[in-house]
Amino acid sequence: MQALDRMGIAHVDWQNDAQSALKAMLARPVHLVISDFNMPGMDGLAFLQAVRSQKATQRAGFIMVTGSADPTLLARGQRLGLNNYLKKPFTPEELRTSIERVVGRL
């Protein structure tokens, strides 16, 4: 993840679950969310739905990280406004490409 440092990223807020991430996003708005699908408590899709439903967060880009890249899951994500996904494991270059697809060239 030190790859992020070299991409012109100002601030990264690391959280362990969706609830704390949401809370942190309300305190400090972000341009982009990168989230696991599998998380304790709220899963990635519920998190996405929550991000999209609040005015303060709904414009953030959302990249889902999954182990399976399951088409049904991704289709549901897309309906909820998912911008891109990454299949684990991924390289720094794939991460960069994915971020750039969502927010434009870094």
Next chain:
Amino acid sequence: MTRNCFKPLGRSALGEADVIGSQRFALTDREFERIAEIARDLAGLDLGPGKKALVSGRLARRVRLLGLDGFADYCAHVLEPDAEEERGHMIAALTTNVTAFFREAHHFSHLRDVVLPDLNRAALDGLPVRIWSAGCSSGQEPYSIALTLLASMANVGALDFRIIATDIDSNMLRLATTGIYPDDAVAEIEPDLRRRFFHPVGEGGQWKIDDIVRDLVVFRRLNFAKTWPVRGPFDIIFCRNVTIYFGEAMRQTMWAGFARLLRPGGRLYIGHAERIGAPASDYFVPDGTTVYRRTDAVCHDPAPPAERRLNLSITIR
């Protein structure tokens, strides 16, 4: 001069216009000024009064393709918030340049005979060698550089050579990334290099460049008027027939940017119609026809605008 004027594949994708019709649109001075203003804002292009015929010729096809009534409508259309794609087409149409493998062959002989001997030694000592092809269009320039490297020493792939290739036109970059070229594009490559590094694909006389060549090159989109997605320091910069689209102020910004990114002793290759004017000429001394060597002079010009800084939220375990 015989030039292998390969019309890039991607351009012919725009060729649907040919069947739509060849209706002419008159470009008024007012419309021309408007378009020049838009092109300046979007990409820093400098379209002086002498470029009116070029603008009219290059953009008429876009007007037709979109089914618009004329240039006035086109100006309105291209400024709409969701017309990002058309803005790309517009800049591409205005800056398209013919390109060919080993175009201006004397640059590649200079590279091989004057520059590479030292760089190859450095690479063998384990040092990184970085080359930037700044306006790479459909890829012939960076691949010609890669082919020159491969012809000059045996184990290029095992050493730390990298060519960064940039262009403003994402369609050209996509094309370049495929590394596929038609017969007439590869015809003028030296037979030995052609045999070693090009493989026939499909049925229609297409050739694919070998992965060894392809893997030496990284492609990225670049708008000179915005943040440059390159870091340097570079040993070599090729920026040929790019500054011709810009005004003198923008050119000075570019020369100073190249000076900042080139190592002392690094080389800058420019197009045959281009000249480095004062004050940036302090950073470069001529080293051949349209080749310059970076002096030790410290570059005092202000750094380019800061990169956009993003805030991220990450929940990955």
